[in-house]
Amino acid sequence: MSVQHTTAGWARALTTALNAAADATVMDAGRRLLATGQAGPLNVNQGFATSKFPLPDGRVARPRLNVTTLSEKEWDCVVDAIAARSDAADIAGTAAISDQLTDPAHTAGIPLIPAPQDISHTCTCTPHAATSPCPHSVALGLLLADRIRTAPAPLFTLRGRPHQHLKKRLRTHQSATGPREACPGPLQAPNATPAQRTTSSPTIDPTAPTIPARPAKPAAPIPEPVDLDLTSPRPVLSSQLAPPPSPLPDLDSLGALAADAVHRAGTLLEGDELPVCPDVSSDLVRFVTLPHGAPFRQAAMDHLGLDIVGMGHLTLAYTYGGPDGAAVYLEPFAVDHDVLARAQADIQPLRPAATATVECKDNRITDEAAGVQLRYGSDGRWYPYRSPYGIWQPVPGPSADPAEAYRAARAADRPHRRAQ
Known part of the structure; x- marks a missing residue:
C-alpha cells in the first residue's frame, strides 16, 4: 500500500x-x-x-x-x-x-x-x-x-x-560527475568500527620500493599532406541511419539539437549576442520558439507541467522579456522586503484605488483592484502582468523602474476595457 x-x-x-x-x-x-x-x-x-x-x-x-x-x-x-x-x-x-x-x-x-x-x-x-x-x-x-x-x-x-x-x-x-566526498559524520553507521569510519584514502608505506616511471612514448610522425578533391560529387546516405541506442535522444531530437547549434553559431557570426538563459526551463522555451524547436512544443509542455494556455503565456513572457522574463513567469522566488517596499511606494501615486489592498509576496506585487501585477526578475527588472480573464498573463514593458512597468500594465489593459 x-x-x-x-x-x-x-x-x-x-x-x-x-x-x-x-x-x-x-x-x-x-x-x-x-x-x-x-x-x-x-x-x-x-x-x-x-x-x-x-x-x-x-x-x-x-x-x-x-x-x-x-x-x-x-x-x-x-x-x-x-x-x-x-x-x-x-x-x-x-x-x-x-x-x-x-x-x-x-x-x-x-x-x-x-x-x-x-x-x-x-x-x-x-x-x-x-x-x-x-x-x-x-x-x-x-x-x-x-x-x-x-x-x-x-x-x-x-x-x-x-x-x-x-x-x-x-x-x-x-548524476553529479566525478566521485564525491563521503557524507558527514551523522551519515555514517553508528555501530561502525573505527576502521570502518576511516576514509578510503590509501596510505603510503615509506619503506615500499618505488616503481620507476615508464619512458614516454615517442610522438607519432605527422602524416604527409594529402590532395583533396573538393569538386567531384560525393555519395550521400542511401538509407536512414539506425536509431541511436538508449539512453541517447532519438534521431529527430538529435537533428533538432544540431539545428539549434547551427542557429546559435550563425547568430554569433552575424555579431549578435546569444540570450543568456538562467535555467534549463527558460532555455527550453527559447528552443521551442524557433522553427527547429516548434515540433517539440508538446514535449516542452509536458516537461514544464503547463497546459496550452500556460505555454502560450510562457511564450509571451519570453517574447516580451527574454529568458529572464520566462524565468519570472515559471517560478516565484524570495526577495528582500525592502525591494518590495520601495517598489510599492513608487507605484502608489499611479494606483487608481489608492486605499485598496496591495499584496506583496515572494517577488510579486499585486494590485488586485487595478488588475495589475509586477514580478521582480533576477536581472533587476520589473515585469508587468494583467488579468483580464482572471489569469495573470505577461504584457510588454519590463523596466528597472517599477512605476514604468506599472504604467505599461495599465496601458496594456486599456484596449481590453474599451472592448468591453
Whole structure:
C-alpha cells in the first residue's frame, strides 16, 4: 500500500523547533501578534527570513529569523539521497514536498528542519530583542511555519539551496560527475568500527620500493599532406541511419539539437549576442520558439507541467522579456522586503484605488483592484502582468523602474476595457 504524501508535517516540525528556541510566554505573545493580521510580507533568503510589524509609536519593527545553512557537501548528500528514490519526482518534484523528508532517514541523515540551536532571532523593536527572541521574531517564525504547511519550498532556500536546484536534478535525471566526498559524520553507521569510519584514502608505506616511471612514448610522425578533391560529387546516405541506442535522444531530437547549434553559431557570426538563459526551463522555451524547436512544443509542455494556455503565456513572457522574463513567469522566488517596499511606494501615486489592498509576496506585487501585477526578475527588472480573464498573463514593458512597468500594465489593459 502506498504512503499518502502530505505537507503539514513541515509546519509541525518547524513549530516544535521554534518552541524549543523561545520560552512559552514569548511564543504566546507571538501567536497573539500574528493573529492581528498586521504582519508584512514574508521574505525568505538563504540563511534568514524577514518581515515587518507596525509598532504603537508609529515605527516599524523588522524582525529577522536567522537559521544555520547546510554546507554544499551536506546539500549534495541530501539531493543524492532524494534523487535515488524511485518516487523522488512524486515527493519532491513540485512545491508540495512530502513531509516524509522531515525525517533525516530520508535525507542522508541530515535534517532539513533546523534544530533549536540552529535558530536565532533579531529585531529592531528594542535593543534587547537584538540578542533574544521577541514576539515579532517569534511571529515571523510562526508565519514561516504556516507558509510551509502547504508549500515547503521556502524552507529549502532558508537552509541554503533553493528547491529549484533539486527540481532540475529530478527533471533531467543527471548524476553529479566525478566521485564525491563521503557524507558527514551523522551519515555514517553508528555501530561502525573505527576502521570502518576511516576514509578510503590509501596510505603510503615509506619503506615500499618505488616503481620507476615508464619512458614516454615517442610522438607519432605527422602524416604527409594529402590532395583533396573538393569538386567531384560525393555519395550521400542511401538509407536512414539506425536509431541511436538508449539512453541517447532519438534521431529527430538529435537533428533538432544540431539545428539549434547551427542557429546559435550563425547568430554569433552575424555579431549578435546569444540570450543568456538562467535555467534549463527558460532555455527550453527559447528552443521551442524557433522553427527547429516548434515540433517539440508538446514535449516542452509536458516537461514544464503547463497546459496550452500556460505555454502560450510562457511564450509571451519570453517574447516580451527574454529568458529572464520566462524565468519570472515559471517560478516565484524570495526577495528582500525592502525591494518590495520601495517598489510599492513608487507605484502608489499611479494606483487608481489608492486605499485598496496591495499584496506583496515572494517577488510579486499585486494590485488586485487595478488588475495589475509586477514580478521582480533576477536581472533587476520589473515585469508587468494583467488579468483580464482572471489569469495573470505577461504584457510588454519590463523596466528597472517599477512605476514604468506599472504604467505599461495599465496601458496594456486599456484596449481590453474599451472592448468591453
